[in-house]
Amino acid sequence: MNRRILITGGTGFIGSRVVIGLIRNGDTPIVIKRSSSNIWRIESILDKLIFYDIDRVTINDIFEREKIDGVINLATYYKKRDSYEDIEQMIDVNIKFPTKILELCKEKDIRIFITAGSYFQYKENINIYDNKASMNARNLYSATKNALDEIMKYYASHSKLTTINLIIFTPYGEMDHEEKVIPYIIRNALLNKSINLTAGFQKLNLVYVEDVANAFIQALEMLENNTERFLRINIANDNSYSIRDIVTIVENIIGKHLEVNWGDVKTEKIDEDKSIIVDTYKTERVLKWKPKTNIYEGISRTIAYYRRMINGN
Numbered sequence: 001m002n003r004r005i006l007i008t009g010g011t012g013f014i015g016s017r018v019v020i021g022l023i024r025n026g027d028t029p030i031v032i033k034r035s036s037s038n039i040w041r042i043e044s045i046l047d048k049l050i051f052y053d054i055d056r057v058t059i060n061d062i063f064e065r066e067k068i069d070g071v072i073n074l075a076t077y078y079k080k081r082d083s084y085e086d087i088e089q090m091i092d093v094n095i096k097f098p099t100k101i102l103e104l105c106k107e108k109d110i111r112i113f114i115t116a117g118s119y120f121q122y123k124e125n126i127n128i129y130d131n132k133a134s135m136n137a138r139n140l141y142s143a144t145k146n147a148l149d150e151i152m153k154y155y156a157s158h159s160k161l162t163t164i165n166l167i168i169f170t171p172y173g174e175m176d177h178e179e180k181v182i183p184y185i186i187r188n189a190l191l192n193k194s195i196n197l198t199a200g201f202q203k204l205n206l207v208y209v210e211d212v213a214n215a216f217i218q219a220l221e222m223l224e225n226n227t228e229r230f231l232r233i234n235i236a237n238d239n240s241y242s243i244r245d246i247v248t249i250v251e252n253i254i255g256k257h258l259e260v261n262w263g264d265v266k267t268e269k270i271d272e273d274k275s276i277i278v279d280t281y282k283t284e285r286v287l288k289w290k291p292k293t294n295i296y297e298g299i300s301r302t303i304a305y306y307r308r309m310i311n312g313n
Contacts, residue, residue: 005029005069005220006070007022008073008074009075014212015074019042020213021213034053034055050066060104068110070113070220070223072114072115072220073098076116077090077092077093077094090141095147098151102152102161106160110161112161112164112219112220113152114164114165115163117145118141118142119168120137120141121136121137124138129167129278131233135149149232161229162222167232169234169278174209189250189254189258190303198262198265199267200243202267205237205239206241208291208301215287228286233283233287234283237291246299253296
C-alpha cells in the first residue's frame with residue numbers, strides 16, 4: 001500500500017510484530033526509538049525501515065522531515081507496582097509524548113492515530129468488558145491510559161483526526177518478556193525445572209501476538225470504512241483460560257507432566273475462578289477483526305521458539 005506509518009514502541013514485543021506486518025503489507029514503518037533501545041527483535045529488517053532516535057532528534061523535527069500517513073503509538077511505561085520515582089516518566093511516556101504527537105497530527109493534517117490500551121483501564125471484577133462502559137483505572141499506569149483516552153476524544157472532535165484505542169487483553173507469543181507467566185512456564189518446562197505459581201485459578205483472555213499486530217494494521221483501514229471519529233475497541237478472544245489450563249496445555253504439547261508448586265507465589269488478592277467475558281461486537285463488525293490463532297497453535301509456536309533458543313538454534 002506504500003503508506004508511511006510512524007510507529008512508537010516499534011522495538012517492543014507487540015511493536016516489532018506490527019513493524020514486520022507493515023513491511024509485509026507494503027507499507028514503510030518510521031520507527032521512533034531511543035539510541036539505547038534494544039533492537040534485537042527487528043535487527044534483521046533494519047534496512048527495510050526508517051528510524052529516528054528520539055533522544056537525538058525532536059518529534060517536531062521528525063514530522064517536518066517525513067511525510068506521515070498515520071501513527072501507531074505503542075510506546076508505554078509500565079510498572080506493576082506504582083512508586084513515587086515512576087510518576088514523572090510514566091506521565092511523560094504515556095500522556096505527554098503521545099499528546100505532542102496528536103497535536104502535530106492536527107497541525108500536519110494527518111488523519112489517523114491508533115494507540116494500545118489495556119484491559120486494566122476497566123473496573124475490576126465486572127461481569128463483561130463492554131467497550132461502551134466507563135473506564136475506572138486499577139492502577140496509575142491504567143489511569144494514564146485513561147487520560148490519553150480522553151485526550152484522543154478531544155483531538156477527534158477538534159480536528160480531522162480519527163483516533164482509535166485498541167484495548168489489548170493478554171498478549172502472548174514468541175519473543176515476549178521472559179518474566180511473564182507463559183514464557184516462565186515454558187522455559188522451566190523445557191529445562192526440566194520446577195515451576196512456582198499462584199493457586200492458578202485466575203483466568204486470562206489470551207491473544208496471540210501475531211493476531212494483536214494484525215489488529216493494528218487492520219485499524220489503519222478504519223479511516224476509509226468508518227464514520228466515527230473516536231473508537232475504543234476490545235482486542236480479545238472468545239475464551240479465557242486459567243493458569244492451570246495453560247499448564248495442562250503445555251503438558252499436552254510437550255508430552256510430559258510438569259512439576260508445579262501451586263500456591264507458592266502469593267497474590268495480592270484472592271484468585272477468582274471467573275471467566276473474562278469480552279464484548280467484541282464492534283471488534284468484529286467495525287474493525288472486522290477476529291483472532292485467527294487458537295490457544296494450542298499459539299502456545300505450540302511459543303514452545304518451538306523457546307526450544308530453539310535453549311538449544312542455541
